[in-house]
Amino acid sequence: MAILTLNNVSQSFGDFDVFRGASGSIPNDGKVGLVGPNGIGKTTLLLVLAKEAAPSGGAIHMARGTRLGYLPQEASRAFADSTNTVYQELTSVFDDLKQLEAKLQDLEKQMADGTASNELMSEYSSLQIRFETEGGYDYEIRIKQVLTGLGFAETHWTLPLTHLSGGQKTRVLLGRLLLEKPDLLILDEPTNHLDVEAIEWLEGMLRVWDGAILIVSHDRYFLDRVVNNVWELGREGIEAYRGNYSAYVLQRSERWAMRQREYDDFMAHVDKEVDFIRKNISGQRTQMAQGKLSRLSREVAAVIGSGLDVLGVLRTKGWLYVKETMAVAREAQSFSELMQQIPELQPPRKPIHLKMRLTPSHRSGELVLRTKALEIGYPGTSLFKCEDIELRRKECAALIGSNGTGKSTFLKTILEKLDPIAGEFRLGASLDLAYFAQAHDSLNLENSVLDELLRHKSMMISEARNYLGQFLFRQDDVYKKVSALSGGERGRLALSILALEKANFLLLDEPTNHLDIGSQEVLQDALENYEGTTLMVTHDRYLVDRLATQIWELRHGRLYVFNGSYKEFLAVRDRETAAAKEQAAIARAENKAQKTVEKEKPQLSKNALRRQAEALEALENRIAETEEQIDNISAELQKATEAQSFDKIQTLSESYSQAEAQLEELMTQWETLADE
Secondary structure (H helix, E strand, O other): OEEEEEEEEEEEEOOEEEEEEEEEEEEOOOEEEEEOOOOOOHHHHHHHHOOOOOOOEEEEEEOOOOOEEEEOOOOOOOOOOOOOEHHHHHHHHHHHHHHHHHHHHHHHHHHOOOOOOHHHHHHHHHHHHHHHHOOOOOHHHHHHHHHHHOOOOHHHOOOEHHHOOHHHHHHHHHHHHHHHOOOEEEEEOOOOOOOHHHHHHHHHHHHOOOOEEEEEOOOHHHHHHHOOEEEEEEOOEEEEEEOOHHHHHHHHHHHHHHHHHHHHHHHHHHHHHHHHHHHHOOOOOHHHHHHHHHHHHHHHHHHHHHOOOHHHHHHHHHHHHHHHHOOOOOOOOOHHHHHHHHHHOOOOOOOOOOOOOOOOOOOOOOEEEEEEEEEEEEOOEEEEEEOOOEEEOOOEEEEEEOOOOOHHHHHHHHOOOOOOOEEEEEEOOOOOEEEEOOOOOOOOOOOEHHHHHHHHOOOOHHHHHHHHHOOOOOHHHHHOEHHHOOHHHHHHHHHHHHHHOOOOEEEEEOOOOOOOHHHHHHHHHHHHOOOOEEEEEOOOHHHHHHHOOEEEEEEOOEEEEEEOOHHHHHHHHHHHHHHHHHHHHHHHHHHHHHHHHHOOOOOOOHHHHHHHHHHHHHHHHHHHHHHHHHHHHHHHHHHHHHHOOHHHHHHHHHHHHHHHHHHHHHHHHHHHHHOO
16 A cells, blocks of 8 residues: 555746656555656655645645654754753653653552552553553663664763754754654655764664655665665656666666667657658558558657657557547648658657766786885874785775774875875886865866866867766856856866876775766766776765775774675674674673672672762763763864864874873773772
């Protein structure tokens, strides 16, 4: 049964049709990914379906009693009138349960004297069953799981909502929706403000979600792991595909090929019929030619109006049915009029994407990069140490890790813009390096698109315009200032310049940021066919999964090298995690057994226990304050690193080291006191 159905929905602004003819349905347990080029109207459609905007045409039906939850891309204006903290906001989801809990406590007081009536006992029993069924005994655990899963440090749970950034508010709203468990969850770019660990947690939540989901996301790996249907939105409506994102890519390719074959077959049929009509319209077989002219005129009119799919309907239900129920062009009344209509039969059109090839000017040596005892950082500040690296020609290494761990700094070190703290690295022979920066900071913001391209390579204006057209800069777009471009447009311009450089060693820092899915696919295809060597920093797990031959993971101040694909890396990580959990379970069991033995030891007096508890609480407060101080210094250090403010980096690094030393000392004191 469908929880949501849309029929021929359209949205227009003035004379501009954002989209039209959008139809589809989502079953009660459907998980649908909505994809399409930037600017096609995906967010607009979500707003319409979430009842935040009215459509220009068509009908939307939602099953009676459906509870709807909607997450916009940015929730900076959310909670404007709220005085809640982060934790209080999520707890407010369970206000009804808390009232029920208070009622149960009140009944318990009434029953405390042992003289409760049967009616009172019966009421208590029914309320207790309801409380348990609705999750009354575990809702606080669920809140903590959601906050932790979405990346909120415990020190942030008490922050007022009004003090949060737009991204943090979006995460709080997502957490609230996950706890509310609506029947239909509509999410617009839910992974935008999440790190990889939080995205993986969210994937786990949504895979077992007991309800329907409609998601817009540029994260192809996320779509692969969550959705079971894909809607591709275009100007003329929705194309529906079964399966996850990878299945959609295969089906889409097959569908395009099938439509091209159908078009070719129909045009061959048209040519054959036209040839017969031309030869016989005035001869002995005039009547047969007139019949063919009439039938062909109807077929052409139907295909021009409704596409090739209409031919099957035309053959089974006839011209009158098609004419009354579907869009058709004017039926040609003569052979000459038919010949004027035939050029309107256009071949199937694929979505327009950028065209890109990455071709090295020459071959490099076999060894591309080798390091020994390398340590990365800034003067006076060590960010991480590296396992020894060896990267060879045509390999692709993916450098992954949390934000602020020093991934971009590593690239700048390899580019010789920064010196290593210790150790050494060696670049191979005959290398031409090209660097793609995630901030596109090499672009001159005052230049036009055309001038910026010509700054990197001299060529004829007409040649430059044709080249930029391959990257979707057409007509007056080439005269736009770089400063006026969107993030996606700047990304495409940076890629156009990268392709000109003919480098044989690419260093890419978040190359898919701001690109729509179609452009991501083109870049991926170009990199798959690239004959050089690639080192990329990226959060795009789909790209890593398809390209990487080595995984370099930054974790706990060290770069770990894994020789193998991303799938193999995840499999090893999962095995290690399972083994760690097993060891932890064994340790807990041993600890429990030890405590059982220790029960027979002399216990502390009540006063001593009270003093111990007070001391532990004081230490825990100081630990929390120090952890928050470290988080704040880390954030400031990241900003200073990006700005390359070396004086500030030095000062902050000293503060960071002092705070870490203080935290270690406090943790030691706590462990010693807790073991007494």
